[in-house]
Amino acid sequence: MANREEVILNREFWYLGFVNCGLQDATRAMRDWLIPQGFQMPVIFDADLSSALTRLAPGEGPQSLLIECRNGWTAVFDELDEPPSQIVENITQRVRCRGVVATCVPNTISKGKNTGTWGATQFLLYEDHPTEFRNLGRSINVVNMCGKWEIHLSEDPLPAENPDWFRARAVRNRFTFRHLTSLLESLGIHAYDKSFYTKNCAYFAPRPIEGPTAAERGKVKINGVSIERGAMIVSYYGNHNE
Numbered sequence: 001m002a003n004r005e006e007v008i009l010n011r012e013f014w015y016l017g018f019v020n021c022g023l024q025d026a027t028r029a030m031r032d033w034l035i036p037q038g039f040q041m042p043v044i045f046d047a048d049l050s051s052a053l054t055r056l057a058p059g060e061g062p063q064s065l066l067i068e069c070r071n072g073w074t075a076v077f078d079e080l081d082e083p084p085s086q087i088v089e090n091i092t093q094r095v096r097c098r099g100v101v102a103t104c105v106p107n108t109i110s111k112g113k114n115t116g117t118w119g120a121t122q123f124l125l126y127e128d129h130p131t132e133f134r135n136l137g138r139s140i141n142v143v144n145m146c147g148k149w150e151i152h153l154s155e156d157p158l159p160a161e162n163p164d165w166f167r168a169r170a171v172r173n174r175f176t177f178r179h180l181t182s183l184l185e186s187l188g189i190h191a192y193d194k195s196f197y198t199k200n201c202a203y204f205a206p207r208p209i210e211g212p213t214a215a216e217r218g219k220v221k222i223n224g225v226s227i228e229r230g231a232m233i234v235s236y237y238g239n240h241n242e
Helices: 004-009 023-037 049-053 085-095 163-167 177-186 229-241
Strands: 015-019 043-046 064-069 074-077 099-105 120-126 136-145 148-154 197-204 219-222 225-228
Touching: 015 085, 023 064, 023 074, 023 085, 023 197, 049 064, 049 197, 074 085, 085 099, 085 120, 099 177, 120 177
Parallel strands: none
Antiparallel strands: 015 074, 015 099, 043 197, 064 074, 064 197, 099 120, 120 136, 136 148, 219 225
């Protein structure tokens, strides 16, 4: 997986996080942070990348997945629908290592379309020491803000950056998928190459909360009679329209 088209087709690669430490250290940092917040002990398991990502089931509440990678990095996945910035920041502060958050979301919204995604290409580098804002170092953000492309830069450029990138006439072309992968690879992160990921994984999920079953949540009692919520709505509007 090394081209933009494949990334667009694989939503799980839109938001990626990496911490520059081993899986054991990253898992320990996550455990110390999440257990007091009501999470279960992590599940340690072996699986290839595709199988491991199936652990992150949509709609099941906050979940996190760590996967050991090559070159001393550990990947961080967080529910697949948002950048794992908080996790990367927390681990890097606890372990005192560097970390990266990489975002590559395709722009599929255009004039006349009401569905799709606003595009974004972002690179956030977390340092192993305090900075002006917590431990966030260099950041590059090119985002489509509801129809207007904007670029935001902070901290000093990295050695692997090319100043010519930011001279492109179109804002959206000043930091592209190609530029993002170039920066990642300069740090030893081959994020879009599946062989970069090992089979060593750790999964975090909240403790289950006792309560009504899904079937019970789908019903409501009226005058002692249990009624399906959907049926109640249909019945209400049916009577209302008569």
